[in-house]
Amino acid sequence: xxxxxxAAGTTIGLLQLFFMFGGHWAQPNIExxxxxxxxxxxxxxxxxxxxxxxxxxxxxxxxxxxxxxxFPQSSPTARSIESAHYNADEVQMGHDIIASVIGxxxxxxxxxxxxxxxxxxSGIAVNSAKYPSATFMAVQxxxxxxxxxxxxxxxxxxxxxxxxxxEIATIGAWVITVSLxxxxxxxxPIEDLAKExxxxxxxxxxxxxxxxxxxxxxxxxxxINAMQVQIRKFIADRTTxxxxxxxxxxxxxxxxxxxxxxxxxxxxxxxxxxxxxEMQAMVDGALSFFRDDAVCEEITTFDLPGILRTVVNDxxxxxxxxxxxxxxxxxxxxxxxxxxxxFTNLVENAVKYATIPSLDLTCTPAHFVVTxxxxxxxxxxxxxxxxxxxxxxxxxxxxxxTGGIGLGLTSALTIVQTHGGExxxxxxxxxxxxxxxxxxxxxxxx
Numbered sequence: 527x528x529x530x531x532x533a534a535g536t537t538i539g540l541l542q543l544f545f546m547f548g549g550h551w552a553q554p555n556i557e558x559x560x561x562x563x564x565x566x567x568x569x570x571x572x573x574x575x576x577x578x579x580x581x582x583x584x585x586x587x588x589x590x591x592x593x594x595x596x597f598p599q600s601s602p603t604a605r606s607i608e609s610a611h612y613n614a615d616e617v618q619m620g621h622d623i624i625a626s627v628i629g630x631x632x633x634x635x636x637x638x639x640x641x642x643x644x645x646x647x648s649g650i651a652v653n654s655a656k657y658p659s660a661t662f663m664a665v666q667x668x669x670x671x672x673x674x675x676x677x678x679x680x681x682x683x684x685x686x687x688x689x690x691x692x693e694i695a696t697i698g699a700w701v702i703t704v705s706l707x708x709x710x711x712x713x714x715p716i717e718d719l720a721k722e723x724x725x726x727x728x729x730x731x732x733x734x735x736x737x738x739x740x741x742x743x744x745x746x747x748x749x750i751n752a753m754q755v756q757i758r759k760f761i762a763d764r765t766t767x768x769x770x771x772x773x774x775x776x777x778x779x780x781x782x783x784x785x786x787x788x789x790x791x792x793x794x795x796x797x798x799x800x801x802x803x804e805m806q807a808m809v810d811g812a813l814s815f816f817r818d819d820a821v822c823e824e825i826t827t828f829d830l831p832g833i834l835r836t837v838v839n840d841x842x843x844x845x846x847x848x849x850x851x852x853x854x855x856x857x858x859x860x861x862x863x864x865x866x867x868x869f870t871n872l873v874e875n876a877v878k879y880a881t882i883p884s885l886d887l888t889c890t891p892a893h894f895v896v897t898x899x900x901x902x903x904x905x906x907x908x909x910x911x912x913x914x915x916x917x918x919x920x921x922x923x924x925x926x927x928t929g930g931i932g933l934g935l936t937s938a939l940t941i942v943q944t945h946g947g948e949x950x951x952x953x954x955x956x957x958x959x960x961x962x963x964x965x966x967x968x969x970x971x972x
Contacts, residue, residue, distance in 0.1 A: 561592075565663065565675050568594055569632060573667045584673070591679045595649055599670035603649045607636060607664050607672050610644040636664040650674055715739030719747060724946060726754055775809050823861040830858040830865075830894055830965075834885055837869045846877055852887030858894060858965065860945050865965075868938040869896065872961050875934065876900035880959060893947075896963040904953040913951060914939040 568587045572580050577598065584594035597604040638644055640660040645651065652660050659680040665673045715738070722735040734751040737744045783802050789795040831853055838848045869885070876883035880902020888895040905913060912918050916936045935949075942949050947965040954960050 561677065564592070565665075568675070569665055569667070569673055572596060572673055573632075573669075577669075577671070580671075591677065593652075593676040593678060595674045595676070597649065597672045597674065599672075603647050604670075604672045606647050607644060607674070608666070610636075610638075610642070633666040633668060633670075635666070638662050638664075650676065652676060652678060715743050719743055722747075723750060726750065772809050775805075779806055779809075823864050825859060825861060827857055827859050828862045830856045830896075831887055833862055833866050834869060834887060834896065837866060837873060838885060840870070841873060841877070846882055848873060848882060848885055850885045850887075852885075853889060856887070856889055856894065858967070860965070861941070864941045865945070868941050868963065869898070871934045871938050872898040872963070876902070876959070880904075892967055894965045894967065896965070897960060898963075899954065899958060899960045901958040904957065904959045905951070907953065910951055910953065914949065 568584070571587075572583055572594075575583055580596045584596045587594045597607070639662070640652065640654045640657065642662075645654075645660070645662055650662070654660070657678045661677045661680060663675045663677075665675070667673060719735070719739070726735060734754065735747045737747040737751070739747075779802055783799065786795050786798040786802070789798065831850075832855075834850055834852070838850050841848050873883055873885065876898060880900035883898050883900040886897040886899070888897070914935045916933055939949050942963055942965070945965055947963065950962045950964065952960055952962075
């Protein structure tokens with residue numbers, strides 16, 4: 527509210543300054559100044575007076591700003607005025623307005639500026655250096671004589687049409703300028719709040735959002751800070767609970783393994799040990815997922831193509847050659863080890879259940895896009911939207927030894943979302959599955 531009021535006050539103040547110091551651009555038009563009425567009155571008086579007293583009348587009517595000069599019809603100056611060449615703009619300048627004011631007291635009128643040669647005629651000439659804006663109007667009276675009115679200092683502005691256009695342009699320019707400045711002042715706190723919220727989402731353990739700016743934004747910041755405290759408490763309580771469950775489950779699992787040693791039947795013993803190992807893997811995997819180790823890693827600046835090449839090299843050590851395409855260097859801010867787990871998981875899934883994939887990195891002005899594409903059978907369209915759900919297993923034939931426990935893609939999605947990104951999966955038209963990891967180019971996240 528204060529910003530809007532200041533913007534409106536500033537606009538009004540600037541307009542007042544313009545009309546105060548804008549020179550003749552900002553002055554009222556000639557009709558509002560009374561100049562025409564003064565010229566008309568002097569013209570009627572001179573026209574009605576005998577020729578002998580006319581020089582005294584015009585001398586008495588002259589002031590520092592206005593000079594009136596009367597010339598007999600037979601004088602050289604009168605003949606020069608009548609035969610002189612006038613610019614069309616000068617002649618037409620306000621002709622209708624002047625004629626309506628002077629009425630029948632004049633035969634014709636000539637208007638010219640100080641640049642016209644007639645302005646330097648004997649008896650009319652003024653110092654153009656001293657009066658650069660001098661304007662002249664010559665009125666021929668009914669008896670053929672000429673009355674010249676010289677406005678040495680221009681005291682009027684444009685005619686009403688030009689003045690209206692000038693006012694609209696000036697008001698528009700000031701309103702647009704002040705509005706841009708005011709809107710920027712209003713939007714900056716919102717942008718800062720958005721950056722802080724993004725930083726807080728990437729790093730729940732980060733410092734609280736500064737409670738500053740307008741009252742509404744401070745209230746939003748307070749609400750988000752309170753929510754962050756509740757989220758941190760929930761995560762801590764959940765992790766503590768799962769750690770306790772994991773600890774409690776390990777004890778009976780260990781007892782089961784020890785008792786299995788006393789089973790004489792080797793086949794039944796192997797089945798028991800396999801079930802115990804599977805349960806142990808499920809407990810450890812669930813605990814690792816719910817602890818959300820990615821959030822504990824600090825945000826740092828690293829080379830994203832370097833991470834992808836590391837993944838490629840790790841699989842190359844297993845004689846799995848993955849093709850990488852993309853830039854050689856691209857700086858990114860995030861959690862490198864967590865993202866490496868994401869890309870490793872996606873490549874590993876493709877290697878296990880499809881074909882050796884290709885790895886591609888694309889840079890856009892706002893995002894990094896990492897694409898993992900294989901040439902396998904793909905995923906049924908009715909299941910492709912569920913592959914990131916916890917414990918979802920699209921291929922029912924996959925056993926626990928080859929297929930894990932169903933939390934790998936869910937964990938990958940969680941890590942990418944904590945970076946403000948998203949994962950998209952789609953079947954390719956020519957066969958195979960394409961998984962795209964879209965990471966926004968974030969700044970100042972630490």
